[in-house]
Amino acid sequence: MNEQANTTIAFVGLGNMGSPMASNLLKAGFAVRVYDRVPALIEALRQEGAVGCSSLRDTVESANIVVTMLPAGEHVKAVILGTESDEGVLELISDDTFLIDCSTIDPDTARAVASVASEKGIEFVDAPVSGGVAGATAGTLTFIVGGTDSGFSKATAILSHMGKNVFHAGKAGDGQMAKICNNLLLGSVMAATCEALNLGVDNDLNPEVLSNIMLQSSGRNWVLELYNPCPGVLEHAPASHQYTPGFMCKLMSKDLGLGLDAAKLSNLQCPWER
Numbered sequence: 001m002n003e004q005a006n007t008t009i010a011f012v013g014l015g016n017m018g019s020p021m022a023s024n025l026l027k028a029g030f031a032v033r034v035y036d037r038v039p040a041l042i043e044a045l046r047q048e049g050a051v052g053c054s055s056l057r058d059t060v061e062s063a064n065i066v067v068t069m070l071p072a073g074e075h076v077k078a079v080i081l082g083t084e085s086d087e088g089v090l091e092l093i094s095d096d097t098f099l100i101d102c103s104t105i106d107p108d109t110a111r112a113v114a115s116v117a118s119e120k121g122i123e124f125v126d127a128p129v130s131g132g133v134a135g136a137t138a139g140t141l142t143f144i145v146g147g148t149d150s151g152f153s154k155a156t157a158i159l160s161h162m163g164k165n166v167f168h169a170g171k172a173g174d175g176q177m178a179k180i181c182n183n184l185l186l187g188s189v190m191a192a193t194c195e196a197l198n199l200g201v202d203n204d205l206n207p208e209v210l211s212n213i214m215l216q217s218s219g220r221n222w223v224l225e226l227y228n229p230c231p232g233v234l235e236h237a238p239a240s241h242q243y244t245p246g247f248m249c250k251l252m253s254k255d256l257g258l259g260l261d262a263a264k265l266s267n268l269q270c271p272w273e274r
């Protein structure tokens with residue numbers, strides 16, 4: 001039997017990113033158990049061949065690997081460490097289970113979770129992603145891993161089925177730090193690209209023509225290439241599908257906040273305000 005058939009992956013968080021990522025693990029031949037707070041999301045994955053679970057315990061208890069794809073640090077803490085009322089993943093798994101968190105969260109929470117897991121003899125890596133819903137669907141995401149060398153190597157074996165680049169940023173939390181730096185830049189580029197296109201359209205320029213001009217000029221960037229904010233310019237961009245599904249403003253706002261918090265902790269001045 002191949003490695004995939006012997007590996008059960010529990011996937012927790014089946015939102016815009018988690019659903020297509022879990023779907024690619026199924027296509028790769030892994031046994032996948034899935035869980036989300038929203039039952040309809042579980043049902044959609046069940047129809048693709050996943051085992052739909054109705055509790056966190058049922059999802060993770062028999063898994064070799066647990067992947068989480070949740071909105072923010074508080075959700076990752078609650079799911080992995082547990083709360084006053086609910087058991088967390090660490091209480092429900094054996095110590096040979098490996099944890100990969102793909103959510104974008106603050107580095108301190110990632111380090112704290114890695115440390116509690118390590119005290120229990122469980123390996124945890126942070127592995128936030130870049131590439132958006134299109135990259136998650138196509139299996140071309142970039143993963144940015146923070147953790148030990150052995151954690152990076154174990155994570156790569158799984159993440160390579162959902163993405164085409166897997167980087168080792170450094171120790172626990174460093175994946176999140178690198179991702180936050182990237183999104184601070186992305187947020188700025190997105191806002192500036194919107195302003196430039198808006199100025200052109202307001203002065204009767206065709207947004208597709210203007211985009212092509214800027215793509216061959218010094219304003220070229222990832223947003224113009226893959227995520228053009230004007231409807232109809234790029235077929236696969238969220239703007240051409242009533243702006244869904246995509247990277248929600250509240251998640252970008254969270255990431256920019258993470259960047260500002262990190263800058264403050266580094267005593268650096270960042271020219272943005274909340």
Ligand code: NAD
Pocket residue numbers: 012013014015016017018035036037038041069070071072075078079102103104105129130131132133246247248251255
């Ligand atoms: P989302 O809000 O669409 O999905 C999050 C899912 O987590 C939801 O379905 C929610 O029901 C589930 N959830 C929350 N708490 C839970 C709990 N306690 N138990 C089980 N399920 C729970 O978010 P998304 O767009 O999929 O993004 C997920 C993460 O990936 C975020 O940290 C985001 O910043 C990051 N990210 C998103 C994109 C993007 O383009 N959407 C790109 C890169 C990174």
